[in-house]
Amino acid sequence: MSKTPEFDVHFARSQFPNVCWDWAFFENAGGAFVPNSVIQRMTSYMTENQVQPGASFGPSAKAKERMDLGHRLMAEMIGADSDEIVVSASTSINVYVLAQALRHQWKEGDEIIVTNLNHEANSGSWRRLAEFGIKIIEWPVNPETAELDIDLLDRLLSDRTRLVAFPHVSNITGDINDVPLITSKVHDAGAMVCVDGVAYAPHREVDVKAWDVDFYVFSYYKVFGPHMGCLYGKRDRLLEARGQYHYFIGEDQTTSKLNPAGPNHESIACLAGITDYFEALSDRHFPERANSLFERVKGVYAIAGWHEEQLAQKFIDFIDSKPGVRLIGRNTAHKNQRAATFSILAEGKRSADIPQIVQRDKVAISSGHFYAKRLIEALGIEDANDGVVRCSMAHYNTMDEVDRLITALDRVL
Ligand SMILES: Cc1ncc(COP(=O)(O)O)c(C=O)c1O
Structure with a gap:
């Protein structure tokens, strides 16, 4: 061994x-x-690709290529497919847009469970749906231990529950919650999860498929990258969500329809510098190269x-x-x-x-x-x-x- x-x-x-x-x-x-790798990719994008990406002429095509690479590697890094992540300005905006994109699926009296263990980013946007008749159910932390009680969640889940919003790790306590366990309970009740992984992703690997999460959000500026946020969503969930961008962006355009701000070109391009850094660390420590970037x-x-x-x-x-x-x-x-x-x-x-x-x-x-x-x-x-x-x-x-x-x-x- x-x-x-x-x-x-x-x-x-x-x-x-x-x-x-x-x-x-x-x-x-x-x-x-x-790390330098991110800074270099940002610098070279801005030095060499001072044009709008996506046209057919050289520098513009190259710019698009660099952005596509950044996007693809970020998906691979967490075990997702490229069309399952939205790379946008921040986690706060990703959750806000997601809440708006899902609410048409729900009717008055439907319930969302939110815990006060959350950073406000995975809290306020869900709570605001009360304006549309959604009932907000509190999942309070234990005030002594600052921990979540899973048995209490069992009692809160009902056939009206549509979504549970909780953090993987609290940015105050640092405690790791059992995401697969909570997710399976929520799924058994027929609801979805939106997990805030911002305080987790800098420390341990993100494996969205193994955890079976519906939505998982985190921020690249905590994961050694630029100030941006990632929203992972299961493909079907993203397809069901209602687009929040321009009317001509199709409902099947999962990577862009939930990013009404539009892409930040240079920041997306330089995300590849995060995986450059992880690759350098991997090469340094493991003489036998694992087969996939994810591994x-x-x-x-x-x-x-x-x-x-x-x-x-x-x-x-x-x-x-x-x-x-x-x-x-x-x-x-x-x-x-x-x-x-x-x-x-x-x-x-x-x-x-x-x-x-x-x-x-x-x-x-x-x-x-x-x-x-x-x-x-x-x-x-x-x-x-x-x-x-x-x-x-x-x-x-x-x-x-x-x-x-x-x-x-x-x-x-
Ligand atoms: C746990 C947690 N969730 C969400 C956020 C918000 O992230 P963003 O700044 O990308 O909106 C933060 C930021 O500090 C955080 O620590």
Whole structure:
């Protein structure tokens, strides 16, 4: 049996501009760094293809080719077909458009289940459908543990349920929810799921087919790419959804009919730089090249996940040693249980003050509700705007950086 290689974090870091490493950066859940491969693809697109794509003359045809490549690789990376993803401006807009595109299928009294564990992006747009007579059913988190209760979902599902909107990972707790289990329960009730994978996709592989999800959304700027969002939808679901773009964009044009903003050319083209980066990591760690991009990406996520788990363990050990500090979410570093995204509350301290103090040591963290305000309120945090202090890691963080974070935090806590 081949031994799993240890993640070469220094190789990973060498793929990014040096300036990234000036700070010990732990605001990855806000937005991740972008490797040189993405920057190069953006630069070469903008340098060499300063024309509208899609016409037959050389540079225009080339521009289209580059965009098609970016789009195709993003689909392959998550195990989807090209016509099953919509690449648009952000996750927030993708969910908004999706909600508008599905609502014609539903009638007054139909139900959508939404949890307050969500970032607002997978919440507000569904809740707004109440204006059209859709009943919004709350699936509240446990206020002590910040976890979802699956038995409670069983009780909430009914023959009126049409969709359940929940996060794969909360951008506050970092806890990983059991997407296949929840999805199968929702399907048994005859409804669909819309899963927010924004806080999951930077950390573990996305496998939409294995999970059988109807809709899965995430953002490329958290996955080492440009500021864009991806909406995966099962082909039939996308075909059933009503187009929200120009009238002449056919209902069978699944990749464009749900992107009324139109494509952002250079950003789509440079998405191929994300897979360039994963390919470089794969080549570095696995002498035997797996057959598909999907498998190679999966291999990279597996070893990066182990590395993240080690970083997480160190941080958890530190937090455990601090009485008066509350960790929101599971007290485990296990890579199947959580991403290395941590939110803490320090007794007697304002969350907003803490990042300001640690930044003197060039440690970058942040505080607030991070647009998961309903969750922060549900947890009984009095000043939701002050919220929590969040320290979020990515695979390119080092143990030394975690030491810097701990030393800086230790002075404040
Ligand atoms: C969990 C989660 N979902 C959704 C979003 C919104 O993504 P976007 O900025 O692409 O709309 C974020 C952004 O921080 C997030 O963390």
